[in-house]
Amino acid sequence: MEKKVDDAAKTVPVMEKSVTDSEFDAAFQAALNSDVEEKVEVKDKPTPPSLNDLKGEDEKDETKLEPADKKLDDEDEHSEKSRLGRKFKRLEEDNQKLQEKFDLLLDTLSKKDTVVEDEDDIDDETTVITVKDVKKILEKHEANRSKRQTEDEKKATEVQQRYEKDYVKKILEFEDESDFKPIYDEMFKNYNVKITGNPEADAEINFERATAAFYKKAKKEKKIPLKGGAPLSTGIESPNTKDEPSKKKIVLDEFASEYVQRLGIPEDKVQEWLSK
Amino acid sequence: MELTSKVVEQFLLRTGKRGEKTLTVLGKIYPDIYSLLETEIGQAILEDDILRHDALLTKIYREETTPQELAEFRFLRDYRLPKVIGKIKEYFELFKQIK
Secondary structure, three states: HHHHHHHHHHHHHHHHEEEEEEHHHHHHHHHHHHHHHHHHHHOOOOOOHHHHHHHHHHHHHHHHOHHHHHHHHHHHHHHHHHHHHHHHHHHHHHHHHHHHHHHHHHHHHHHHHHHHHHHHHHHHHHHOOOOOHOOOOOOHHHHHHHHHHHHHHHHHHHHHHHHHHHHHHHHHHHOOOOOOOHHHHHHHHHHOOOOOHHHHHHHHHHHHHHHHHHHHHHHHHHOOOOOOOOOOOOOOOOOOOOOOOOOOOOOOHHHHHHHHHHHHHHHHHHHHHOOO | OOHHHHHHHHHHHHHOOOHHHHHHHHHHHHHHHHHHHHHHHHHHHHHHHHHHHHHHHHHHHHOOOOHHHHHHHHHHHHHHHHHHHHHHHHHHHHHHHOO
């Protein structure tokens, strides 16, 4: 029956191409007949039965169907049963395979957990070391440290020696200057300091400072030679500028101070503004 | 023409030692300027000099001057007025610097 329907369906596209009237009528009749037969068949066709229901239904069908049709139905049932049986078997096999995979997965996971636990155990084990090992490690560390320290010290000494050499070399360049010896003494007494780290610059700065200090001292100690002994006091006291050498007070001349007074501004204020 | 304390302060803070010199110059010129512009006699002399200069200029234009008048005009033109006006000008220029 199904074959007939298929044949009718196959004929339809052929008609669309090029058919004669007689062929068309024949095909149309065949299609009509197949439709009627199909409707009857749809009414008779049972819903796909489950395996449990198959036996009961078979009994019912046997009572209802005619002996001619009964033979055909038995064949269909048999094929359906065998199909379902194959399907069931396949499902069972699939299920078994899935079960196996699941078991395998579970095994892997459980093994992983045990491995982690084992690693923890190993960590615990490695922390246990003997006193001898500890001594060895400490000795090794100490040796490395002392080695590094000696290297650093060696480097520092080298740098220091180079600095001193350059420093002295630079100072000796000033040897031609007058009063070198006292300035040199003054420098090593009071101004021998490391300022920038650059030996030449330091030497220059220190020597200049020492020179300034030396001449300042020499100026203070200088006495005016007077006839007949010690210098006498003139009776005029000079203003003591020693206390405030940096802040020199600006004194306005007479014109400026007069002008400022005319403007009504106190002179000390002007001096204050000028000294800022 | 007044200089306030604030203005002078700002000027001196801005210029420092140079400002002090400006004050000195102003102080030197100021008595003359004061005499010229602030006193009655100064104003009268200045006015008289300017008017006399104008009158002589007109006479010279009309060619009516005597040799003495011509000499007086030259004195005013070349010595007196430039000196006075120069001082006034210098004073106000310095004044402007402060302001």
